[in-house]
Amino acid sequence: MIATPESLDMHLGLLRRLGAEFVSMDTWLDSQRKNKMLPRFAVAVTFDDGWQDNYEYAFPLLKKHRVPATIFLVSKRINTSWQFWPEQVLDLLINHAHQLDQEALQWLRPYLVDMPANKGSSSPYTILQADSVINRLKALDDHIIEVHLELSRNSIPALIQANPNARPLLNKHELDTMLTSGLVTFGAHTRHHYRLNHLADPIDLENEIAGSHKDLEELGLKPVSIFCYPNGNITSNGEQLVQKHFTAACTTERGWNKALSNPLGLRRFNFHDGNGSTPLNFLATLGKP
Ligand SMILES: [Zn+2]
Numbered sequence: 001m002i003a004t005p006e007s008l009d010m011h012l013g014l015l016r017r018l019g020a021e022f023v024s025m026d027t028w029l030d031s032q033r034k035n036k037m038l039p040r041f042a043v044a045v046t047f048d049d050g051w052q053d054n055y056e057y058a059f060p061l062l063k064k065h066r067v068p069a070t071i072f073l074v075s076k077r078i079n080t081s082w083q084f085w086p087e088q089v090l091d092l093l094i095n096h097a098h099q100l101d102q103e104a105l106q107w108l109r110p111y112l113v114d115m116p117a118n119k120g121s122s123s124p125y126t127i128l129q130a131d132s133v134i135n136r137l138k139a140l141d142d143h144i145i146e147v148h149l150e151l152s153r154n155s156i157p158a159l160i161q162a163n164p165n166a167r168p169l170l171n172k173h174e175l176d177t178m179l180t181s182g183l184v185t186f187g188a189h190t191r192h193h194y195r196l197n198h199l200a201d202p203i204d205l206e207n208e209i210a211g212s213h214k215d216l217e218e219l220g221l222k223p224v225s226i227f228c229y230p231n232g233n234i235t236s237n238g239e240q241l242v243q244k245h246f247t248a249a250c251t252t253e254r255g256w257n258k259a260l261s262n263p264l265g266l267r268r269f270n271f272h273d274g275n276g277s278t279p280l281n282f283l284a285t286l287g288k289p
Contacts, residue, residue, distance in 0.1 A: 075215035104155035
């Protein structure tokens with residue numbers, strides 16, 4: 001899910017050459033709401049989760065190309081060295097696979113993939129294998145996975161070692177700098193990145209949706225008008241709450257948005273180096289129905 005700075009630079013340059021008009025989501029949504037004429041080929045850029053590399057690598061490119069963007073933040077993870085559970089699982093399977101036989105990791109066993117017979121059950125996973133384990137784990141609630149991981153770390157000291165591939169999250173200074181530039185606005189991506197379809201308790205749902213809006217406003221990151229569903233999971237209760245606190249919401253569904261599109265179910269194209277590292281790949285992804 002990562003794009004190199006070179007790829008992002010190419011994407012922005014290529015879109016501009018193709019005639020794209022870069023707009024902020026708020027501008028486009030405002031025109032849509034007021035039934036104003038929308039640009040024929042408008043592009044709004046978004047980034048999910050609030051990684052520090054958005055500031056380090058993407059922000060200079062946004063300035064270079066004069067492109068506005070919206071970054072969706074996980075409000076309780078700002079200013080922390082938190083790692084999302086998929087990152088923790090990736091680290092575990094790639095850097096600590098020899099620990100998988102330990103009792104404290106027994107909870108993970110039903111979700112592991114079968115390794116080839118010539119490889120031991122505790123040899124390092126490839127990214128693709130780790131990715132299937134992560135997908136299987138999505139059957140569990142995010143919070144349950146976090147608790148399991150926490151307990152495993154407490155029992156296996158080696159797991160506490162710093163992950164060499166850890167991606168830090170944005171801090172307040174970086175957020176303020178980007179906001180002051182006028183190019184970047186922020187939206188909410190819940191408080192803890194819990195998938196809404198796994199939150200049965202209405203109090204938890206309210207906490208994640210309304211709470212993230214409140215947190216970002218309190219951090220002075222106004223206006224906070226757009227929400228982004230973790231993992232793209234929408235529920236009707238979730239959507240109702242989102243509508244109460246936000247004017248629009250992004251999904252992970254691929255596609256273009258039009259004048260009559262539902263602003264609470266906005267589509268996007270998800271670019272990473274797996275589908276956009278060359279101009280041809282990029283255009284092929286953009287051209288998919
Ligand atoms: Zn996310």
